[in-house]
Amino acid sequence: MEMNGAQLIVKLLERQGIKIIWGIPGGATLPLYDALYQSPIRHILTRHEQGAGFMAQGMARTTGKAAVCTATSGPGATNLITALADAHLDSVPMVAITGQVPTALMGTDAFQEVDTYGLTLPVTKHNFLVKAAADLLTVIPEAFRIAESGRPGPVVVDVPKDVQTQKVRFGQWPEPGVPGPVRWRDNGVLERMAQMIRQSKRPMFYVGGGVVASGGADLLRSASQKNGIPVVSTLMGLGAMAYDDPLFLGMLGMHGTPVANLAMARADLIIALGIRFDDRVTGKMEAFCADAAVIHVDVDESEIGKIRNASLGVCGDAATVLTKILPRMDTFTREGWHGEIASLKSPTPAAAEIKNPFHPSGIIRYIGNRAPEDAIVATDVGQHQMWTAQAYPVRHPRSLLMSGGLGTMGFGVPVAMGAAFANPHKKIVCITGDGSFLMNLQELATLAEHELNITIVLMDNGHLGLVRQQQEMFYSNHVFASKFTRSPDFSAIAQGFGIRAWDAGINGSNRSAIDEALAFQGPSLVVVPIDGTTNVYPMVPPGASNLEMIQEA
Amino acid sequence: MYDTIVELTVRNHPGVMSQITGLFARRNFNLEGILCRPEGDGGLSRMRLMIYTDERTEQLVKQLSKLYDVISVSIRQDRGPSRYRQLFEECWD
Ligand SMILES: Cc1ncc(C[n+]2csc(CCOP(=O)(O)OP(=O)(O)O)c2C)c(N)n1
Numbered sequence: 196m197e198m199n200g201a202q203l204i205v206k207l208l209e210r211q212g213i214k215i216i217w218g219i220p221g222g223a224t225l226p227l228y229d230a231l232y233q234s235p236i237r238h239i240l241t242r243h244e245q246g247a248g249f250m251a252q253g254m255a256r257t258t259g260k261a262a263v264c265t266a267t268s269g270p271g272a273t274n275l276i277t278a279l280a281d282a283h284l285d286s287v288p289m290v291a292i293t294g295q296v297p298t299a300l301m302g303t304d305a306f307q308e309v310d311t312y313g314l315t316l317p318v319t320k321h322n323f324l325v326k327a328a329a330d331l332l333t334v335i336p337e338a339f340r341i342a343e344s345g346r347p348g349p350v351v352v353d354v355p356k357d358v359q360t361q362k363v364r365f366g367q368w369p370e371p372g373v374p375g376p377v378r379w380r381d382n383g384v385l386e387r388m389a390q391m392i393r394q395s396k397r398p399m400f401y402v403g404g405g406v407v408a409s410g411g412a413d414l415l416r417s418a419s420q421k422n423g424i425p426v427v428s429t430l431m432g433l434g435a436m437a438y439d440d441p442l443f444l445g446m447l448g449m450h451g452t453p454v455a456n457l458a459m460a461r462a463d464l465i466i467a468l469g470i471r472f473d474d475r476v477t478g479k480m481e482a483f484c485a486d487a488a489v490i491h492v493d494v495d496e497s498e499i500g501k502i503r504n505a506s507l508g509v510c511g512d513a514a515t516v517l518t519k520i521l522p523r524m525d526t527f528t529r530e531g532w533h534g535e536i537a538s539l540k541s542p543t544p545a546a547a548e549i550k551n552p553f554h555p556s557g558i559i560r561y562i563g564n565r566a567p568e569d570a571i572v573a574t575d576v577g578q579h580q581m582w583t584a585q586a587y588p589v590r591h592p593r594s595l596l597m598s599g600g601l602g603t604m605g606f607g608v609p610v611a612m613g614a615a616f617a618n619p620h621k622k623i624v625c626i627t628g629d630g631s632f633l634m635n636l637q638e639l640a641t642l643a644e645h646e647l648n649i650t651i652v653l654m655d656n657g658h659l660g661l662v663r664q665q666q667e668m669f670y671s672n673h674v675f676a677s678k679f680t681r682s683p684d685f686s687a688i689a690q691g692f693g694i695r696a697w698d699a700g701i702n703g704s705n706r707s708a709i710d711e712a713l714a715f716q717g718p719s720l721v722v723v724p725i726d727g728t729t730n731v732y733p734m735v736p737p738g739a740s741n742l743e744m745i746q747e748a
Numbered sequence: 749m750y751d752t753i754v755e756l757t758v759r760n761h762p763g764v765m766s767q768i769t770g771l772f773a774r775r776n777f778n779l780e781g782i783l784c785r786p787e788g789d790g791g792l793s794r795m796r797l798m799i800y801t802d803e804r805t806e807q808l809v810k811q812l813s814k815l816y817d818v819i820s821v822s823i824r825q826d827r828g829p830s831r832y833r834q835l836f837e838e839c840w841d
Contacts, residue, residue: 312763312766313766316763316766316767316770317770317774320816321815321816321817322763324763341816495814496810496813497807497810497811497813497814500806500807501807
């Protein structure tokens with residue numbers, strides 16, 4: 196067989212099962228686009244490379260498979276970086292193919308030359324700079340293998356233009372890259388783990404994105420039920436347990452439920468599954484579950500002991516470890532422990548907010564109850580995100596998409612779009628804020644073009660709300676650079692892009708507008724003007740112990 | 749005290765040094781010296797890194813092991829820093 200490097204990339208992507216790729220062309224990717232022209236792969240032209248990166252993430256986060264985006268050299272590649280860093284911190288599998296200036300010009304400050312390899316190195320799981328077209332035969336399958344193996348992550352393949360046009364002759368196609376086998380060494384850890392669970396009086400499951408990524412949600416529920424172990428979750432773990440499961444105590448940490456934080460402090464054994472002791476979760480580390488023994492299960496061995504020493508480290512993915520530990524777990528009810536937890540569940544202001552139809556939490560719960568049972572919800576970053584984490588009735592893994600680690604404003608709209616491309620029969624809801632919404636606004640053009648079934652709910656508080664809240668609470672109410680003195684007409688903007696828009700009235704009082712927007716098949720926006728001074732509670736001050744929860748103003 | 753020598757076998761290509769030093773920089777590990785030379789046909793290199801021993805050495809080894817370009821990592825207890833310094837002296841003149 197003979198073909199050029201660009202054709203080889205495209206054929207290898209086809210063989211990899213890739214049906215869709217997001218990107219924007221440019222000088223250094225023209226050969227690649229010429230090869231795509233002749234390919235059944237669907238190319239979605241986004242309006243910004245960050246949008247392309249996040250759309251690929253939307254597909255990857257909902258399917259668990261590596262999704263592909265592409266950008267040209269220089270500004271195309273730099274525009275991708277935020278989406279790559281975001282995928283890196285949240286362990287999302289993706290492969291980004293970037294064009295590079297011809298090898299002969301590399302290092303000469305050529306037009307649109309940037310050191311993509313150097314720039315993406317710290318924000319990817321791995322990156323390749325391809326020097327010869329024949330290397331693509333190994334690099335492309337390797338990129339997918341790396342992205343999907345063990346702890347998933349983003350991989351960049353930087354391909355100079357002359358490598359794209361260079362002819363390659365080869366006899367045989369390489370096998371598509373598949374995730375490597377799950378690493379597992381027992382050496383007695385399971386027996387020790389079972390023994391610790393048996394001896395524990397007050398065990399807790401502390402679960403994160405690793406449970407969702409490994410497909411371990413059903414196993415978690417079985418283990419929790421069988422042995423009567425309550426579950427708390429990180430932001431990334433939401434959906435691993437249904438929000439209304441009696442054994443689920445909600446999210447823990449900075450904006451977690453009081454009962455989750457209080458119960459963690461009383462536990463004598465923490466079974467940490469696919470989590471990384473993030474500072475937003477633990478609060479002051481020395482005070483976090485100080486008296487409890489910790490079993491830390493993670494597919495990434497370097498997470499074990501990175502922040503908190505584990506009494507027992509178990510290197511394996513959550514699903515595998517749960518499968519193996521389940522038969523060794525006794526059937527238990529743990530009535531005493533559940534009674535103790537029940538006594539910690541006092542009626543809290545946050546719980547009352549969810550019941551208040553005019554509080555943002557109540558509005559979000561309403562939306563969740565109105566949206567189809569299998570809807571996927573993506574959020575942006577800020578107060579609306581925290582209210583969604585607290586109040587949205589999340590029922591299934593991979594149905595709540597949030598930028599957890601990087602906390603990237605502008606995440607919501609393009610990720611919702613990627614989810615819609617990957618799940619064309621599902622309703623996608625994007626809950627955003629008036630700050631975040633403007634950060635990838637240009638993708639509304641792409642959204643209108645493809646008529647995706649997305650309802651954007653814009654919680655318009657006229658502020659960078661989460662910043663304003665912190666200024667109020669921790670900086671003597673010095674509200675600075677967080678209030679918009681003038682706001683655009685969001686409905687008119689949406690309509691200008693060709694998207695239907697509704698106004699839900701102050702604090703969502705006009706519920707029929709919300710209902711109509713949600714029922715609309717296609718892209719829709721509903722603006723929900725909310726009070727500009729409402730805060731998210733509870734809140735643990737940054738750096739404080741999780742027991743120091745501020746419950747209300 | 750720089751008293752630990754970490755020995756790596758790595759894929760030999762122009763970016764590999766950035767992969768290794770980048771890890772030290774972004775994870776805030778100390779790195780006091782580097783020796784590196786190609787192995788065999790040049791597809792692989794061997795690196796010896798001199799570091800201060802501290803409680804994060806184990807974490808460093810785990811992080812290095814995760815790098816795609818790192819084929820193997822070991823701590824060389826038999827090759828102390830004095831040998832290392834001696835080598836440096838020899839290379840310097
Ligand atoms: C790209 C980016 N820049 C800055 C921040 C810091 N930040 C965190 S939350 C926030 C406010 C978000 O405002 P909005 O989207 O309106 O949401 P709200 O908090 O009002 O619900 C800001 C500026 C960020 N997370 N991401």
